[in-house]
Amino acid sequence: xxxxxxxxxxxxxxxxxxxxxxxxxxxxxxxxxxxxxxxxxxxxxxxxxxxxxxxxxxxxxxxxxxxxxxxxxxxxxxxxxxxxxxxxxxxxxxxxxxxxxxxxxxxxxxxxxxxxxxxxxxxxxxxxxxxxxxxxxxxxxxxxxxxxxxxxxxxxxxxxxxxxxxxxxxxxxxxxxxxxxxxxxxxxxxxxxxxxxxxxxxxxxxxxxxxxxxxxxxxxxxxxxxxxxxxxxxxxxxxxxxxxxxxxxxxxxxxxxxxxxxxxxxxxxxxxxxxxxxxxxxxxxxxxxxxxxxxxxxxxxxxxxxxxxxxxxxxxxxxxxxxxxxxxxxxxxxxxxxxxxxxxxxxxxxxxxxxxxxxxxxxxxxxxxxxxxxxxxxxxxxxxxxxxxxxxxxxxxxxxxxxxxxxxxxxxxxxxxxxxxxxxxxxxxxxxxxxxxxxxxxxxxxxxxxxxxxxxxxxxxxxxxxxxxxxxxxxxxxxxxxxxxxxxxxxxxxxxxxxxxxxxxxxxxxxxxxxxxxxxxxxxxxxxxxxxxxxxxxxxxxxxxxxxxxxxxxxxxxxxxxxxxxxxxxxxxxxxxxxxxxxxxxxxxxxxxxxxxxxxxxxxx
Numbered sequence: 001x002x003x004x005x006x007x008x009x010x011x012x013x014x015x016x017x018x019x020x021x022x023x024x025x026x027x028x029x030x031x032x033x034x035x036x037x038x039x040x041x042x043x044x045x046x047x048x049x050x051x052x053x054x055x056x057x058x059x060x061x062x063x064x065x066x067x068x069x070x071x072x073x074x075x076x077x078x079x080x081x082x083x084x085x086x087x088x089x090x091x092x093x094x095x096x097x098x099x100x101x102x103x104x105x106x107x108x109x110x111x112x113x114x115x116x117x118x119x120x121x122x123x124x125x126x127x128x129x130x131x132x133x134x135x136x137x138x139x140x141x142x143x144x145x146x147x148x149x150x151x152x153x154x155x156x157x158x159x160x161x162x163x164x165x166x167x168x169x170x171x172x173x174x175x176x177x178x179x180x181x182x183x184x185x186x187x188x189x190x191x192x193x194x195x196x197x198x199x200x201x202x203x204x205x206x207x208x209x210x211x212x213x214x215x216x217x218x219x220x221x222x223x224x225x226x227x228x229x230x231x232x233x234x235x236x237x238x239x240x241x242x243x244x245x246x247x248x249x250x251x252x253x254x255x256x257x258x259x260x261x262x263x264x265x266x267x268x269x270x271x272x273x274x275x276x277x278x279x280x281x282x283x284x285x286x287x288x289x290x291x292x293x294x295x296x297x298x299x300x301x302x303x304x305x306x307x308x309x310x311x312x313x314x315x316x317x318x319x320x321x322x323x324x325x326x327x328x329x330x331x332x333x334x335x336x337x338x339x340x341x342x343x344x345x346x347x348x349x350x351x352x353x354x355x356x357x358x359x360x361x362x363x364x365x366x367x368x369x370x371x372x373x374x375x376x377x378x379x380x381x382x383x384x385x386x387x388x389x390x391x392x393x394x395x396x397x398x399x400x401x402x403x404x405x406x407x408x409x410x411x412x413x414x415x416x417x418x419x420x421x422x423x424x425x426x427x428x429x430x431x432x433x434x435x436x437x438x439x440x441x442x443x444x445x446x447x448x449x450x451x452x453x454x455x456x457x458x459x460x461x462x463x464x465x466x467x468x469x470x471x472x473x474x475x476x477x478x479x480x481x482x483x484x485x486x487x488x489x490x491x492x493x494x495x496x497x498x499x500x501x502x503x504x505x506x507x508x509x510x511x512x513x514x515x516x517x518x519x520x521x522x523x524x525x526x527x528x529x530x531x532x533x534x535x536x537x538x539x540x541x542x543x544x545x546x547x548x549x550x551x552x553x554x555x556x557x558x559x560x561x562x563x564x565x566x567x568x569x570x571x572x573x574x575x576x577x578x579x580x581x582x583x584x585x586x587x588x589x590x591x592x593x594x595x596x597x598x599x600x601x602x603x604x605x
Contacts, residue, residue, distance in 0.1 A: 022115055035168050037166055100124060150168070175236060181214075199347055204284070206355065212425065268341075318375055333356045334361070364398050366397060427492065563588060
């Protein structure tokens with residue numbers, strides 16, 4: 001989008017004879033109240049520029065209750081322009097008790113001080129309680145280097161003291177989105193139907209730009225959605241409109257929805273299949289009680305799964321879905337919509353899977369579940385090596401260790417969890433131009449460190465950035481290491497910037513987990529392991545990470561079992577990550593240790 005805007009600006013500049021920097025002012029700008037001076041009575045302000053050769057038209061609007069506007073058409077060669085005063089309001093400080101005489105004229109000059117700075121000087125009489133006086137006002141408009149923000153400064157001859165009058169604007173058509181407050185009710189018989197539908201809507205409307213964000217309930221495992229929402233408002237300059245109902249949301253976005261898919265409340269798995277079709281067809285998933293709302297919106301029925309899967313096993317249902325949809329689905333991403341079971345489902349990751357046209361499942365990875373296990377292997381074998389598995393295994397069907405062992409054996413890495421929220425939105429929000437991911441390194445290369453006679457303890461927060469310990473009280477007060485989900489760099493760059501920009505000198509980021517994301521190196525095919533370690537190394541370099549964490553429970557597929565690494569595996573990490581100053585291994589006790597070139601390989605012990 002940004003490159004398209006630049007191309008349009010450059011084309012207009014060529015056609016009009018105006019410089020590209022000056023033409024970048026073109027269009028409507030909306031006030032960012034956070035970081036701007038108080039507007040007194042008014043709640044919003046917009047400025048619109050129409051730029052031509054040697055001329056600019058400036059339209060200011062204030063509102064909303066008592067609307068006020070001013071239009072000035074000005075030559076930009078420094079000559080004097082006569083502007084008629086149509087509104088007596090002293091707009092920037094209505095309560096100050098000043099009025100402009102009307103009808104009257106302003107004497108105004110406009111010049112481009114620099115290509116990215118427009119200066120407008122006004123001279124006019126002002127009426128106050130102590131009579132009329134002449135007022136001189138300098139209005140300076142300056143574009144940011146990325147042309148996304150406009151800073152407007154006002155200097156008045158009558159104002160000798162006090163803080164600077166400064167107003168910051170963003171482009172009126174940029175970073176406008178909607179927000180909805182989710183509840184903690186994810187039961188099939190109460191809250192799941194509506195919230196599952198919202199998530200499917202999110203997967204549709206965020207496909208091109210970030211339109212819909214959710215703040216999740218206080219019990220949700222990813223507990224930072226509220227803090228991140230505030231960050232998006234204040235630092236990314238998003239303007240959010242609150243949604244109060246599903247019907248309101250569908251009304252706003254109905255032009256982007258191709259239809260609806262009805263899933264069966266009596267067959268939980270039908271919702272997982274519905275998400276596959278929803279991504280392929282850009283449809284919302286609904287329960288039968290929501291059909292009247294969908295039809296009021298004029299949406300057509302894409303599929304009705306009520307009764308379709310009655311009496312069928314998950315193996316039979318997914319075999320049917322495989323035959324119907326697999327050929328159309330992505331082969332670089334598959335989603336396990338597992339986790340909780342029974343009448344509860346938390347499909348937070350479904351929006352991203354829909355956006356990427358992924359196949360959804362929660363098949364078993366347990367060998368004794370012969371049929372499901374066989375179909376799981378069939379799906380994974382069709383995936384492109386070094387691709388991504390999103391979501392999480394079913395807590396009912398198998399163990400994490402069984403699932404990751406199997407996914408790793410097909411050279412795939414896992415990004416969890418099934419509850420991961422808002423990824424389709426965050427995928428579309430870039431990091432700030434020029435932002436560098438900078439870690440808080442405290443070891444100086446080449447310096448000799450002599451340990452004292454005491455016990456040293458390294459504290460590492462596993463899944464820390466992923467699940468939400470970051471926002472707990474006291475974070476940053478003691479030296480602490482945090483695992484970084486490294487693929488967030490391109491999946492959710494603004495979220496990773498949020499974490500990095502908040503880090504204190506005590507917060508230290510490390511790479512994980514075994515690869516570019518979660519995998520078991522002993523189960524990973526040998527021909528793909530060096531490439532996967534290289535992928536992880538490249539992410540570490542770009543995120544300024546130099547300690548890497550590994551874990552492997554593939555030997556006996558239990559977390560407290562044999563998690564030792566072979567010498568061959570240790571050799572591969574040392575060779576593939578020459579810039580790493582050290583390695584960590586295991587979540588439970590392990591005894592794999594090494595030191596090479598003063599680079600330690602330390603297991604949890």
